[in-house]
Amino acid sequence: MEFDFQHCIRCTICVANCPVSRVNPEFPGPKQAGPDAERFRSDDETSIDKWIRLCNQCKRCEVACPYGVNPAEIILREQVRYGGKHFRPLASRVFANNYWLGAVSSVIAPVVNSLSPMKFIKRLLNVFGISTYLPFPRFHVHTLSRSWRWKGRRRSQKKVVFFYGCFLNYNRPDLGRNIRDFLASLGLRVIMPGQVCCGLPALGNGDIETARKFARKNARILAGYIDRGYDVIYSCTSCGLALTQDYPGILDVPDGKKVSENSYNLHEYVLKLMEEHYIEPVFESFHRKVAYHIPCHLRALGIGYPAAKLFEKIPGLETHILEDNCCGLSGSYGFKRSNEETAVKLGIIAGHAIKDVDPDMLVSDCGACRMQLAHFSGISAVDPSEILIKSLKRETQ
Amino acid sequence: MSGTYDVVIIGGGMSGMMAAIALTDMGRKIAVVSRGDPVCCLSTGCIDVLANGNDPLEGIGSLPDNHPYHLVGKDAVKASLEMFKAVMSEEGGAYVGDAHANRRILTPLGRHKVTCLVPGTMEFADFHSDEYIHVISFNKMKDFYPNYITSNYKNAGCSIFDAGISTTIGIAERFENRQFLEGFISWLKGLDIPEGRIAIPAVLGMHFAVDVCNEISVELGRNVFEIPTLPPSMPGLRLFGALKNALLKRGVDLYWGKEIYSVEKSGSQIEAVTLAGAGRSARVQGNAFILATGSFVSGGLHASMDTARETVFDLPVYLPGKRKSWFNDDFFAPGHAIEKSGICVDQSFRPVDTEIDNLFVCGSILAFSEVMKYSCGHGIAIATGVAAANVCGEPV
Numbered sequence: 001m002e003f004d005f006q007h008c009i010r011c012t013i014c015v016a017n018c019p020v021s022r023v024n025p026e027f028p029g030p031k032q033a034g035p036d037a038e039r040f041r042s043d044d045e046t047s048i049d050k051w052i053r054l055c056n057q058c059k060r061c062e063v064a065c066p067y068g069v070n071p072a073e074i075i076l077r078e079q080v081r082y083g084g085k086h087f088r089p090l091a092s093r094v095f096a097n098n099y100w101l102g103a104v105s106s107v108i109a110p111v112v113n114s115l116s117p118m119k120f121i122k123r124l125l126n127v128f129g130i131s132t133y134l135p136f137p138r139f140h141v142h143t144l145s146r147s148w149r150w151k152g153r154r155r156s157q158k159k160v161v162f163f164y165g166c167f168l169n170y171n172r173p174d175l176g177r178n179i180r181d182f183l184a185s186l187g188l189r190v191i192m193p194g195q196v197c198c199g200l201p202a203l204g205n206g207d208i209e210t211a212r213k214f215a216r217k218n219a220r221i222l223a224g225y226i227d228r229g230y231d232v233i234y235s236c237t238s239c240g241l242a243l244t245q246d247y248p249g250i251l252d253v254p255d256g257k258k259v260s261e262n263s264y265n266l267h268e269y270v271l272k273l274m275e276e277h278y279i280e281p282v283f284e285s286f287h288r289k290v291a292y293h294i295p296c297h298l299r300a301l302g303i304g305y306p307a308a309k310l311f312e313k314i315p316g317l318e319t320h321i322l323e324d325n326c327c328g329l330s331g332s333y334g335f336k337r338s339n340e341e342t343a344v345k346l347g348i349i350a351g352h353a354i355k356d357v358d359p360d361m362l363v364s365d366c367g368a369c370r371m372q373l374a375h376f377s378g379i380s381a382v383d384p385s386e387i388l389i390k391s392l393k394r395e396t397q
Numbered sequence: 398m399s400g401t402y403d404v405v406i407i408g409g410g411m412s413g414m415m416a417a418i419a420l421t422d423m424g425r426k427i428a429v430v431s432r433g434d435p436v437c438c439l440s441t442g443c444i445d446v447l448a449n450g451n452d453p454l455e456g457i458g459s460l461p462d463n464h465p466y467h468l469v470g471k472d473a474v475k476a477s478l479e480m481f482k483a484v485m486s487e488e489g490g491a492y493v494g495d496a497h498a499n500r501r502i503l504t505p506l507g508r509h510k511v512t513c514l515v516p517g518t519m520e521f522a523d524f525h526s527d528e529y530i531h532v533i534s535f536n537k538m539k540d541f542y543p544n545y546i547t548s549n550y551k552n553a554g555c556s557i558f559d560a561g562i563s564t565t566i567g568i569a570e571r572f573e574n575r576q577f578l579e580g581f582i583s584w585l586k587g588l589d590i591p592e593g594r595i596a597i598p599a600v601l602g603m604h605f606a607v608d609v610c611n612e613i614s615v616e617l618g619r620n621v622f623e624i625p626t627l628p629p630s631m632p633g634l635r636l637f638g639a640l641k642n643a644l645l646k647r648g649v650d651l652y653w654g655k656e657i658y659s660v661e662k663s664g665s666q667i668e669a670v671t672l673a674g675a676g677r678s679a680r681v682q683g684n685a686f687i688l689a690t691g692s693f694v695s696g697g698l699h700a701s702m703d704t705a706r707e708t709v710f711d712l713p714v715y716l717p718g719k720r721k722s723w724f725n726d727d728f729f730a731p732g733h734a735i736e737k738s739g740i741c742v743d744q745s746f747r748p749v750d751t752e753i754d755n756l757f758v759c760g761s762i763l764a765f766s767e768v769m770k771y772s773c774g775h776g777i778a779i780a781t782g783v784a785a786a787n788v789c790g791e792p793v
């Protein structure tokens with residue numbers, strides 16, 4: 001809503017939830033950067049404050065605000081306007097186009113994988129404003145987009161398209177293929193159509209035009225399937241947020257609403273199949289204690305924690321939900337030198353919370369959270385679907 | 398069935414969270430749906446039960462007949478407060494106090510607030526005015542002026558520490574750091590503070606303030622306590638964090654940050670609520686529902702010019718007459734009539750004058766609770782939350 005900011009009663013609840021202003025005094029926090037400053041902005045006067053870029057779009061302020069103000073969205077719109085008027089650093093430009101970066105890196109994956117850990121390459125990246133405190137994710141030649149695009153019987157009652165997103169495509173194609181096969185094993189017809197980046201990285205780096213270009217293309221492809229009775233499944237929670245909230249919202253692309261209304265989180269969809277008695281799975285035991293770090297964007301989706309509900313059904317699995325911390329990496333945010341200090345501080349806080357649980361493994365739906373938190377907790381991280389697939393393995397055979 | 402909860406609680410405030418805890422302890426499967434974080438985050442974290450007299454539980458007898466405390470009864474109020482204390486101890490944020498005794502704690506304005514149960518960090522906040530008190534503040538700390546306090550006490554002193562950051566949360570964050578805490582303690586030791594108590598604004602850490610407070614007490618050999626601050630209020634935030642954690646541990650499913658978009662009914666039963674989202678709405682299905690959405694300030698009630706409505710189920714709202722009778726002429730005089738408004742319920746916490754019979758109401762949205770007038774905010778929320786849970790969790 002356009003005048004959301006006028007509902008703000010200045011209660012500071014959002015401020016108490018903002019990870020960035022908690023550790024970085026340069027960022028005044030969601031209340032000031034959002035509704036407070038909005039009063040002084042007009043159509044032809046954008047923010048003059050550089051700190052507008054410091055918000056990492058975790059959306060925790062929006063989830064917390066009891067009065068329906070959307071500080072993160074107010075800030076995002078301003079980041080976009082600021083990005084349009086001011087010079088965008090090279091790192092922002094690179095990460096806005098992470099899709100192409102991934103595409104190129106995967107073609108020459110062995111070269112990239114062996115170069116990226118090298119010292120002089122790291123130093124070179126630092127010069128360009130790219131931070132290297134985390135090892136770069138590994139790239140693969142056999143991406144998802146080059147994998148078999150369909151699975152399951154054509155006559156299946158239910159048909160789904162899998163929107164896998166860049167991380168699975170370039171960095172975890174093995175997991176993507178497992179999810180595809182898993183869905184087919186539930187009696188679904190699964191298609192992985194050609195697709196591009198969801199657009200969120202471009203939006204987060206202040207480049208709304210690129211974001212909209214990607215979104216328009218995806219929406220056209222997905223809407224085509226939806227019209228033929230398919231549901232859309234995503235597993236990356238940030239892709240999910242883009243599909244369900246930004247396509248009909250800030251990106252406002254044709255068919256955005258249709259995509260939004262027909263897209264499901266992977267685990268949400270499995271629960272739905274169970275409720276409809278389409279499947280009656282038997283969960284095999286998995287004796288582990290896991291710390292489940294809830295990604296900020298899963299919270300922002302407002303669908304509860306569907307994977308946690310499935311975990312409850314797995315005998316032997318002990319789940320500790322941790323939902324109060326942002327991992328700090330926030331997609332490409334922490335890969336920028338200017339944000340490195342914030343990202344590291346937040347990573348340490350979230351890492352401590354995980355270590356306090358003393359788990360056998362760490363679980364999170366978001367690839368970026370997993371990279372960051374495996375690093376800061378020293379505990380290996382998996383996607384919730386990996387546990388689910390293991391527990392239901394009888395069916396996938 | 399994976400989809401139907403025994404009870405869906407709407408509103409994640411003190412009353413909704415306590416109801417959820419009581420119900421899970423009875424073995425029920427619960428979901429809590431909340432538009433946002435509750436007003437307890439803004440509170441002092443202290444549990445006001447009833448401010449009239451020294452014994453809040455005995456004071457209940459003198460309340461008007463229609464006050465919701467009477468629906469609960471003195472003994473059950475006490476039991477619910479004990480339950481609250483037990484949960485807080487489990488979560489590492491132990492509360493002190495006796496349900497039969499009010500205490501007076503120091504406020505940032507140098508005055509006193511009457512309350513009942515307090516966080517461990519405020520155990521020593523009730524002191525005799527002859528005693529020496531040393532106030533610590535932080536360089537440029539927002540909204541905290543030690544002079545308000547020192548000018549009210551003839552026997553008081555003040556020192557200012559530079560934490561390198563001026564926001565409440567920023568300072569609290571630093572207290573989580575061992576080195577910072579040690580630096581602070583050695584600075585305090587160097588001050589040579591006279592015999593007496595040390596008062597520090599409530600910034601002693603995000604989560605484990607009791608431990609921090611105790612450590613300072615031991616190192617300095619003085620009683621140390623926290624003074625609640627204006628929001629962001631750390632004791633309020635810690636209280637919310639601890640209760641939310643208790644819910645997560647009990648396997649309560651949380652649906653946070655979205656408004657209720659629609660309600661599905663069948664005959665006299667509510668079957669499900671759906672949450673507003675940009676796309677397809679998430680649907681939460683339950684056998685029974687508890688409404689704990691708070692009063693006007695939290696959005697459970699919404700007032701327009703001459704009327705008020707309940708925002709989720711559109712239940713009938715009791716209002717004290719026309720708008721001109723809502724407010725006192727003197728703004729600061731306690732007991733504006735509008736505070737009486739809310740939902741009227743029967744003995745079983747079901748709303749009156751509705752067809753619905755699987756809905757229960759608790760917390761500050763209840764008519765005649767008059768939270769400000771009687772200073773019974775968290776008390777009434779805890780007591781009615783647990784009481785409503787007990788009724789609705791009974792096997793039919």
Ligand SMILES: Cc1cc2nc3c(=O)[nH]c(=O)nc-3n(C[C@H](O)[C@H](O)[C@H](O)COP(=O)(O)OP(=O)(O)OC[C@H]3O[C@@H](n4cnc5c(N)ncnc54)[C@H](O)[C@@H]3O)c2cc1C
Pocket residue numbers: 066407408409410411412413430431432433434435436437439440441442443444445446655656657689690691692694695696697708709759760761762768773774775776778
């Ligand atoms: C600034 C302030 C300070 C206070 N300080 C103290 C104190 O120090 N000690 C004390 O004892 N009391 C204090 N009180 C009073 C006390 O906080 C409240 O009376 C009490 O906590 C109310 O609890 P509740 O559960 O009834 O409602 P709330 O805590 O208000 O919770 C209601 C919840 O419902 C949600 N909600 C509202 N509408 C909807 C909807 N349509 N759909 C979904 N969710 C919805 C809200 O987001 C909120 O989370 C204070 C109150 C205020 C305003």
Ligand code: SF4
Pocket residue numbers: 007008009010011012013014015030031035064065066067068069070071
């Ligand atoms: S944006 Fe919302 S949470 Fe933040 S100060 Fe305003 S009303 Fe409070």
Ligand code: SF4
Pocket residue numbers: 017018019020021029030054055056057058059060061062071072075
């Ligand atoms: S989106 Fe996250 S980082 Fe940005 S203002 Fe809100 S809480 Fe802070």
